[in-house]
Amino acid sequence: MLRNKIFRKIIMIVVILSAISYSKAQNKDLPNVVILATGGTIAGSAATGTQAGYTSGQVGIETMIAAVPGITDLANVTGEQISNVGSQDMSVEIWLKLANRVNELLSRDDVDGIVITHGTDTQEETAFFLNLVVKSNKPVVTTGSMRPSTAVSAEGPLNLYNAVAIAADSKASGYGVLVVMNDQIHSAHGVTKTNTTSVQTFMSPMHGLTGAVIYGKHEFYSKPHGIFGLESEFSIEGVTSLPRVDIIYTGVDSPADLVDMSLKAGAKGIVIAGVGNGNMNAATLNACKNAAEQGVVVVRSTRVPTGYVLRNAEINDDENKTIASDELNAQKSRVLLMLALLKDRSLEDIQKLFYTY
Numbered sequence: 001m002l003r004n005k006i007f008r009k010i011i012m013i014v015v016i017l018s019a020i021s022y023s024k025a026q027n028k029d030l031p032n033v034v035i036l037a038t039g040g041t042i043a044g045s046a047a048t049g050t051q052a053g054y055t056s057g058q059v060g061i062e063t064m065i066a067a068v069p070g071i072t073d074l075a076n077v078t079g080e081q082i083s084n085v086g087s088q089d090m091s092v093e094i095w096l097k098l099a100n101r102v103n104e105l106l107s108r109d110d111v112d113g114i115v116i117t118h119g120t121d122t123q124e125e126t127a128f129f130l131n132l133v134v135k136s137n138k139p140v141v142t143t144g145s146m147r148p149s150t151a152v153s154a155e156g157p158l159n160l161y162n163a164v165a166i167a168a169d170s171k172a173s174g175y176g177v178l179v180v181m182n183d184q185i186h187s188a189h190g191v192t193k194t195n196t197t198s199v200q201t202f203m204s205p206m207h208g209l210t211g212a213v214i215y216g217k218h219e220f221y222s223k224p225h226g227i228f229g230l231e232s233e234f235s236i237e238g239v240t241s242l243p244r245v246d247i248i249y250t251g252v253d254s255p256a257d258l259v260d261m262s263l264k265a266g267a268k269g270i271v272i273a274g275v276g277n278g279n280m281n282a283a284t285l286n287a288c289k290n291a292a293e294q295g296v297v298v299v300r301s302t303r304v305p306t307g308y309v310l311r312n313a314e315i316n317d318d319e320n321k322t323i324a325s326d327e328l329n330a331q332k333s334r335v336l337l338m339l340a341l342l343k344d345r346s347l348e349d350i351q352k353l354f355y356t357y
Contacts, residue, residue, distance in 0.1 A: 040119025087119025113167030
């Protein structure tokens, strides 16, 4: 116990000394990058360096910046604390606050790029949301870590270093929101978390990597899929909340009353994480058809990691008034549907959104 206390005090002293150096390191010849912190494992802390359990969102952004050697050689870096939560507690309220701040900062001539630190559990959802509502082509990069800041071989500092390197590069403009983790660059559209604990958790199984980064040196392979950024039709200007959309996970003999419960709770949309090609049992399908007839938009997605949910394949979407998610997983389908429902749209128009975004 005493050794743990001494260990943590040493870390704190090093961080404080680094912070003093950081505050003197502004350079007018470097690009300006703002880091917006939301919490997560990258800001987490544990009692020892080798335990699995930890508490997310314990370290402030200035401390995180000061703990990354060489970061001020990449850009003039400043930080803001948007929130400090584990990403399982990410909320629409934080999303809107974050997105509005990103848009505000990127409208300024003295801001060249944005980095967002975030927990990994819902990072793909936040990145996809921002991809649809950020009104700028300047670089926006999200990053995080799978190990807390106190862990042996914590990867957070290098992930943050790499994210700042990309956000500081004007060549990263026009790629939409990027997710940078473990030396890889992913698009917000394509990335998903695939492992509960491994540092190699993020993958882009449908479209592959957008690029790679090694100690700040990066290369882009391809442009991201879909519409995003300035081309996106979605806006959160004046928006204070998003319509309720529920995800219902299906399996063998799934009870149809889950759909009815969402309907009674006031859901405006329902995403079915279906089996196979967005399939569901007859009882659930009938409940979904009933929900659609009452004006609730029902999207058929899938619990399967890869592949497309095809329209009018095994399920007649025209007859059941349902939407096929195309290649979006259930969690991203929910994000897109929440934004789509901010205004009245026909089912045909909503289906087009799933093909293009």
